[in-house]
Amino acid sequence: MNCCTSGQCEAMSQPEVESFIFGCELSWKTKSYTFKVDEEDECEHCLSLHTISLGEGVKDECNIVEVIARNHNDEEIAVPVANLKLSCQPMVNMDCFELQPPVTFRLKTGVGPVHIAGRHIIVSSSHLNQSDDEAQVEKEIVPIKPANKKERTQ
Amino acid sequence: MNCCTSGQCEAMSQPEVESFIFGCELSWKTKSYTFKVDEEDECEHCLSLHTISLGEGVKDECNIVEVIARNHNDEEIAVPVANLKLSCQPMVNMDCFELQPPVTFRLKTGVGPVHIAGRHIIVSSSHLNQSDDEAQVEKEIVPIKPANKKERTQ
Amino acid sequence: MNCCTSGQCEAMSQPEVESFIFGCELSWKTKSYTFKVDEEDECEHCLSLHTISLGEGVKDECNIVEVIARNHNDEEIAVPVANLKLSCQPMVNMDCFELQPPVTFRLKTGVGPVHIAGRHIIVSSSHLNQSDDEAQVEKEIVPIKPANKKERTQ
Amino acid sequence: MNCCTSGQCEAMSQPEVESFIFGCELSWKTKSYTFKVDEEDECEHCLSLHTISLGEGVKDECNIVEVIARNHNDEEIAVPVANLKLSCQPMVNMDCFELQPPVTFRLKTGVGPVHIAGRHIIVSSSHLNQSDDEAQVEKEIVPIKPANKKERTQ
Amino acid sequence: MNCCTSGQCEAMSQPEVESFIFGCELSWKTKSYTFKVDEEDECEHCLSLHTISLGEGVKDECNIVEVIARNHNDEEIAVPVANLKLSCQPMVNMDCFELQPPVTFRLKTGVGPVHIAGRHIIVSSSHLNQSDDEAQVEKEIVPIKPANKKERTQ
Numbered sequence: 001m002n003c004c005t006s007g008q009c010e011a012m013s014q015p016e017v018e019s020f021i022f023g024c025e026l027s028w029k030t031k032s033y034t035f036k037v038d039e040e041d042e043c044e045h046c047l048s049l050h051t052i053s054l055g056e057g058v059k060d061e062c063n064i065v066e067v068i069a070r071n072h073n074d075e076e077i078a079v080p081v082a083n084l085k086l087s088c089q090p091m092v093n094m095d096c097f098e099l100q101p102p103v104t105f106r107l108k109t110g111v112g113p114v115h116i117a118g119r120h121i122i123v124s125s126s127h128l129n130q131s132d133d134e135a136q137v138e139k140e141i142v143p144i145k146p147a148n149k150k151e152r153t154q
Numbered sequence: 155m156n157c158c159t160s161g162q163c164e165a166m167s168q169p170e171v172e173s174f175i176f177g178c179e180l181s182w183k184t185k186s187y188t189f190k191v192d193e194e195d196e197c198e199h200c201l202s203l204h205t206i207s208l209g210e211g212v213k214d215e216c217n218i219v220e221v222i223a224r225n226h227n228d229e230e231i232a233v234p235v236a237n238l239k240l241s242c243q244p245m246v247n248m249d250c251f252e253l254q255p256p257v258t259f260r261l262k263t264g265v266g267p268v269h270i271a272g273r274h275i276i277v278s279s280s281h282l283n284q285s286d287d288e289a290q291v292e293k294e295i296v297p298i299k300p301a302n303k304k305e306r307t308q
Numbered sequence: 309m310n311c312c313t314s315g316q317c318e319a320m321s322q323p324e325v326e327s328f329i330f331g332c333e334l335s336w337k338t339k340s341y342t343f344k345v346d347e348e349d350e351c352e353h354c355l356s357l358h359t360i361s362l363g364e365g366v367k368d369e370c371n372i373v374e375v376i377a378r379n380h381n382d383e384e385i386a387v388p389v390a391n392l393k394l395s396c397q398p399m400v401n402m403d404c405f406e407l408q409p410p411v412t413f414r415l416k417t418g419v420g421p422v423h424i425a426g427r428h429i430i431v432s433s434s435h436l437n438q439s440d441d442e443a444q445v446e447k448e449i450v451p452i453k454p455a456n457k458k459e460r461t462q
Numbered sequence: 463m464n465c466c467t468s469g470q471c472e473a474m475s476q477p478e479v480e481s482f483i484f485g486c487e488l489s490w491k492t493k494s495y496t497f498k499v500d501e502e503d504e505c506e507h508c509l510s511l512h513t514i515s516l517g518e519g520v521k522d523e524c525n526i527v528e529v530i531a532r533n534h535n536d537e538e539i540a541v542p543v544a545n546l547k548l549s550c551q552p553m554v555n556m557d558c559f560e561l562q563p564p565v566t567f568r569l570k571t572g573v574g575p576v577h578i579a580g581r582h583i584i585v586s587s588s589h590l591n592q593s594d595d596e597a598q599v600e601k602e603i604v605p606i607k608p609a610n611k612k613e614r615t616q
Numbered sequence: 617m618n619c620c621t622s623g624q625c626e627a628m629s630q631p632e633v634e635s636f637i638f639g640c641e642l643s644w645k646t647k648s649y650t651f652k653v654d655e656e657d658e659c660e661h662c663l664s665l666h667t668i669s670l671g672e673g674v675k676d677e678c679n680i681v682e683v684i685a686r687n688h689n690d691e692e693i694a695v696p697v698a699n700l701k702l703s704c705q706p707m708v709n710m711d712c713f714e715l716q717p718p719v720t721f722r723l724k725t726g727v728g729p730v731h732i733a734g735r736h737i738i739v740s741s742s743h744l745n746q747s748d749d750e751a752q753v754e755k756e757i758v759p760i761k762p763a764n765k766k767e768r769t770q
Contacts (some may be wrong), residue, residue, distance in 0.1 A: 002261070016227075018653055021223040021225055022225065023232075024213060046748070050235070051246075051248070053218070055234060055236055056262070064671070064672060067637060069637040071636050071639075072634075072736050072738065079641075079733045080639070080733065081731075082669055083670050083707045084706070086239070088243075088705065089704075089706055090216065090242065090706060091236055091237045091243065092707060093247050094245060094667070095666060096249060096720055097666045097735075099637065099733070108672070109672045117234065117251075119252070122226065127253075172380075173406070174378065174380040175379055175407065176379065176387070177377060177386075177387030180356070204405045205390060205400075205403075205405070206405060207372070207389065207390055208391050209372070209388060210370065210416070212374060240393070241395075242397075244396065244397055245390055245391045247400060269387065269388040271388065273405075326534075327562075328532065329531040329532070329541055330541070331533075358543070358559045359544060361543065361544055361545040362545050363545070364524065394524075394547070394550075396550050396551075397550065397551060398524065398545040398547055398551055401554060423541065425541045425542065425543045427560070428534050430534065481714070481716075482686065482688040483683060483686070483687055484695070485695030511710075512713045513711075515697065515698055517696060518725045548704075551704065552699040552700070552701055552704065552705055553700070553705065555708060577696040577697075579695045579697045582687065616665070
């Protein structure tokens with residue numbers, strides 16, 4: 001099955017993965033939006049960005065959106081990911097840019113409104129926390145996953 | 155096999171997945187379109203958006219398309235996903251933005267016509283509702299799928 | 309292996325999948341092109357669209373390309389998939405929009421020339437028509453594919 | 463692992479797949495470039511196109527790039543795949559358009575310079591030429607691949 | 617699971633793969649940036665490029681970004697991968713162009729600022745250096761991976 005055919009359809013046969021629409025608006029009134037989840041939540045979450053587009057009444061100026069998240073040195077960094085201007089490029093496809101919470105979107109330049117659209121993907125914990133028995137079976141027959149799995153701590 | 159090579163071709167060897175062309179037009183005459191399926195239908199359905207393009211006779215104004223669907227809190231939200239303007243960006247590739255029915259497309263700004271094109275993907279229920287015997291086999295040899303599958307209720 | 313890395317390379321190790329370049333030109337002289345295959349052919353075929361671009365000598369007008377194919381109700385529908393205009397967007401990436409033959413491309417608006425480029429993907433029938441013995445083995449060890457496979461009739 | 467996350471990373475754990483940067487320049491001085499490999503080479507090769515962009519000093523005219531390769535009837539055909547113009551679209555993302563050598567890129571219209579960028583992917587022959595013993599094992603436990611594999615002759 | 621749904625989510629259930637945001641800025645002040653990793657590091661690293669966008673205060677001129685890396689002949693080559701101009705295309709989606717360190721980004725033409733955004737993906741060495749016992753198991757039940765794996769030396 002391919003990446004185009006099978007997103008949520010594939011999810012249909014994988015009860016542990018769910019996908020919901022996500023959207024937020026940035027403007028001079030609300031310059032930033034933080035996507036975060038309850039740390040007690042045993043599920044894993046991620047955001048897959050699909051499009052960023054200019055909203056109604058936007059001025060013909062550069063609207064630069066940056067993402068604030070942690071790099072591999074665990075430092076918080078701000079990375080500009082989009083620059084949209086009404087007269088030449090009012091929207092862009094973000095190619096499923098995937099981000100893990102907590103992540104903040106900020107309108108660095110311009111007054112918007114700018115709309116971010118994507119999907120909020122949830123992997124249920126039952127998939128992540130397999131019982132020892134199950135892990136044992138897995139160890140035996142799917143050696144691609146090494147036996148001594150360490151928890152992902154990012 | 156890769157995401158580009160193998161979409162429907164892959165489907166060819168997966169009898170439980172079918173894919174059909176999907177299209178709808180939004181304009182001042184028909185401002186919204188709802189994609190929904192018969193709830194009695196035992197198959198699972200999803201829409202994979204490929205392109206949104208301006209139609210014949212469109213004016214040079216912003217045409218903003220929004221998607222109305224449920225977020226992970228089960229609230230209905232409207233998310234602008236495209237802003238097209240004839241003189242700068244008459245169409246966009248939507249990067250296989252996948253949505254599950256029921257979902258509504260609405261022309262929030264502009265009078266169109268705007269065309270939404272994509273694929274309607276169907277996973278047959280025989281794939282989803284395996285008999286207990288089959289589930290038992292699966293439990294034993296594919297431990298990636300945990301034994302206690304709960305039905306996906308979204 | 310990922311979708312970018314592995315297209316034809318992956319095909320290399322999957323002798324049953326082959327991929328060839330595909331192209332057609334639409335203009336006022338040849339308004340439509342139908343991609344179809346010999347029904348006697350035991351292979352399965354699909355088209356993966358990669359780019360649509362304006363050709364030499366095109367006028368600065370909207371060139372709208374539509375795809376004519378069957379929807380999930382087995383009705384023939386025409387879906388506009390691209391709108392290109394020389395002065396603002398002379399080409400577009402079609403994101404591997406995959407279509408199954410028979411499918412017709414038609415220049416709905418404009419006089420072109422417009423070029424459609426992609427790949428013609430073929431899955432050999434030996435892969436599709438497994439012997440009963442093989443199907444039996446599959447039933448036993450890959451329960452993801454249910455036992456009572458019905459032939460795909462689309 | 464997904465198509466975005468895992469390209470070369472996935473390759474990391476698949477020693478038989480390697481990926482290198484690829485680039486070529488087309489202009490009035492060098493109108494075409496052919497990507498081919500030594501036929502004695504036991505590895506399989508493919509090109510995955512990522513971007514085509516206009517170079518320094520380009521004129522504001524249409525630069526049309528065509529790909530010359532063999533279609534499924536083994537006829538050599540020329541397919542225009544990109545049309546770039548400085549004042550409206552100086553570059554394009556080619557969505558991993560994958561091509562097998564020998565393939566020629568030609569600047570059909572315009573004087574360039576135009577830059578083609580992508581990846582050269584190599585699957586080592588040890589992966590392709592499995593011993594009979596290995597093939598036997600595969601037959602038994604991965605019935606998705608039918609027993610009577612015919613060599614891919616494209 | 618598909619390429620859109622499952623990036624980091626998939627990573628969630630694959631403890632050996634981690635993904636972090638990556639960003640760098642090129643301008644007349646800092647014309648180039650090299651992404652490299654400690655050679656002692658036993659993990660494998662790659663960069664997946666998502667977007668390149670013009671920054672605040674950029675002039676309306678061509679900003680050409682090139683990638684400097686090694687080709688399959690182990691020669692260092694410079695490949696232009698993007699050409700952005702404020703008045704027509706202030707940003708581009710790079711379609712997950714994946715590169716292995718060491719790799720240098722250089723602003724070949726223009727004074728910027730230009731922002732490169734993507735993901736830094738890390739595959740932990742425990743996944744890469746399996747014990748002999750594990751490799752033995754793998755040999756037996758996943759014959760797709762041939763027994764005599766040679767280390768990837770690129």
